[in-house]
Structure formats: C-alpha cells, structure tokens
Amino acid sequence: MVKQTSTHLSAEDKAAISAAIAAAETKTSGEIIVVVSGRTVDYRWIMLFYGALVAIVAPLVLMAFGVNPLTLGAAFTQWQAGGWNIGLGATAADEAATGMMFILALQAILFMLVSALDLRPGMAAKLTPAWIKRQQVHRAAHDQFLAHDLNQTMGKTGVLIFVSLAEHRAEIIADTGIYTKVSRDVWRDVIGKLASAAREGALANGLITAIEDSATILSVHFPRQDDDVDELPNKVIII
Template sequence: MRMTAEDRDRVTAAVTAAEAGTDGEIVTVVARASDAYHDVALHWTLLAMLLVLALLAAFPRETVERLHLLVDPWAPAVSTRAALTIALFLLAVTFLICRLVLAWRPLRLALTPGATKARRVRARALAIFRAAAEKRTAAGTGVLLYLSLDEHRAEIIADAAIHDRVPDETWGAAMAALVGPLREDHPADGMVAAVGQIGLVLGEHFPRTPGDTNELPDRLIIL
C-alpha cells in the first residue's frame, strides 16, 4: 500500500476544497508506520527462551538422557556444568533465531497486539499534531488527519477550540469514510472522503468569515 504523486495531489485538492467553506485548517499526514516495534520482537524472543527453559524443566529425565548421549555416552552421568552449558547454548540459539526471524517487519506487525498498535499510532499522531497543528492558527481551529499505513489505523485530532464544540463521536463519519477504502488498499480514496467529511463538520461549527487566511499548508505530508 502506497501513495503516488497523483494520490498526493488529490488529497491536497480535497483539503483546499474542504477549507473553502470554513475557518478551520486541515493537516493531512500519512506515515508508513508509527513504530518499528522492535520491543515487541524482543518480548516474543524472551518468551521463546522461557519456553525452552520450561521444556527443559518439564522433561528433566528425557533431557538428561539426551544430554548424556550428546556429551559423553560412556560417562556415568552428565555433570552439572555440562548440563548448564548446553542449556545456555540452547537459549543463545533460540535468541539468535528469533531475532533473525523477527527482523522481518511484516511478521513483527502480525505478532503485535492490536491494542499496542492503537496506542503507538495515537501517540505518534499526538506528537505530530503538537508539532504541526496545535495552536498554529489564530483561532485554534486546526485538525490533523493522520494515517498509518502498515497498522491500517488512523487518528483525527482537533485543536482546543474545535474540541470544545465538537464531541469526539462527531468524527465517526470521517473515520468510516476513511476505513472503507483503506480496507481495499485505496488509502487516497479514504483520505479524500475523510477530508470531505471533516470539512463538513468544520463548516457547520466554524463557517468561513471574511478575511480568513490559509494558515497551515494544504499539501499532504508523507513521512
């Protein structure tokens, strides 16, 4: 899933059209992902290592017999040092294999819980909003539409003046307009539709007044 130059132009044109009837300002941002999720890979790696230890503890007799054959089949017993050394070796191999496999981004994303993705996308959107839109307009009427492609998640965050007048559930139509095309791998169509819905909300609560100027860029920002 990606955004072409034509897609960027379409979203930019949609923002310009939506702002024509309102004093509000819409900022659109698309990111490939909101986080690398390397910590998630580490969590799964540690879980795999604990599983290896659990298997060694659950089947001690079978483990000792196999270690006996592996270390020295003629020895009367496996020494504690040898047993612990082999256990450490198995843990190290498990760690390396898991880290190698989980270096593949699609697998990390697939193994990341949905709640974790939602939190990371929300946190990234808030950070971008504070840097790019919050209190950047004279009347505090900035809105951020943020789309994170890899997570298939989006956020709409509004400035204080808008948030005071428009309840969060009002943005449901815009999110629905975005999610439908997004599920069919048409993010630009979703962004254009969502921007249109946001423009309708802003036009109702913050209609355009004489002398209004364009305070934030209309162009789609690609991260």
C-alpha cells in the same frame, strides 16, 4: 482499522487532496492537515522481546517435564564415558554446572532463532499485538499534530487526518477548541468512511471524503469568517 491500502499516491492524487483541503477551508475557520506515513515505528524490538520470552520459558517447560540441570549434566557425563556409569569422575557440582551450560546454550539458540524471524519482511509487524500498534499510531499522530503546529492555530481549530499504511490504521486528531463542541463519535464516522475506502484500494478518494466530511462538521461550529487567514499549507504530507 484499515485492512488493506493502496500505498501509492500519484501526483494527481496529491493535487486532488490539496485542492480538497483548500476547498474545505473556504467553509470553515478550521485548519486541516493530511499526513500519510509509510510506517509509524520499527517493530524489530518485538522479536527481541519474543526471543527473550521463549528463552526464559523454555527451561521452565523442561523442568516441568522433569528435566533439570543435574540430570542433563549426568547424561552428558555418561555419554562422554561411552555409556558407562563412572564411580570416580565428575562430581554432582560438575554435572550441575554442565547441565546449566546446556540450558544457557539452549536459551541462546532459541533467542537467536526467534529474533531472526525479523529477517522476514513484515514478520515483526504481523506478530505485534494490535493494542501496541494502536498506541504507537496514536502517539505518532499526536507527534505530527504538534510538529505541524496544528496546536498553534487561532481558536484552537486544527485538525489532523493521519494514515499509517504499514499498521493499516487511521486517526483524526482535533485541537481542544473543536473537542469541546464535536464528539468523538462524529470523528469515528469520518474514520470509518476513510477505512472503507482504503480497504478497497481507494486511499486518495477516502482522504478527500474525510476532508470534505471534516469541513462539513467544522462549518457548523466554526464557519469561515471574512478576516480568516489560511495559517497552514494545504497539501498532503508524506513521511
């Protein structure tokens, strides 16, 4: 996982990455695409989930400590009467209804307060579990793989190098023709180097290294042929 990243790729960085892709594809029939995403998904929904969870759990916690709607209603009735116990007044049903109104009001307030934490920049992403981020980034990478026609290459040799900056994650997705010959462990090593470079703020260098390593891997199983055609653009895509 990428811990810290330099989110800026200069024009020189982009040109260097494009040149690295072009050079890599002189060694292999594989097609390499690099996609850098600022943020994979909007995580605001997670705060709505947490808000709903707190709103649901809070009354259960209160009841576990002996607080129930009837008790709240009776206390409110006594407060209205200036501390006197009234023999004729609110019925038990009235007190229960009043207590329930307090519970509902408490739930609404808690829901709004927790949901409002999303107003702080990056708070929702920080509170999103890592496994959700991992799934979202993988799904986004797969979508980009399809969107850029990497599944349509001759020989099924498309490779996507995907970086999501906000989630601090990177993935490599290779088409079926490659996965039959190259194990996942090999790609993990490539991602590891990319992550290390990104942590040091050298994202462009990390991407270039990942491209070069991918070309070396692909050239063993999918060397470039004389009749190979460059099927996809050799450039970094920013989304």
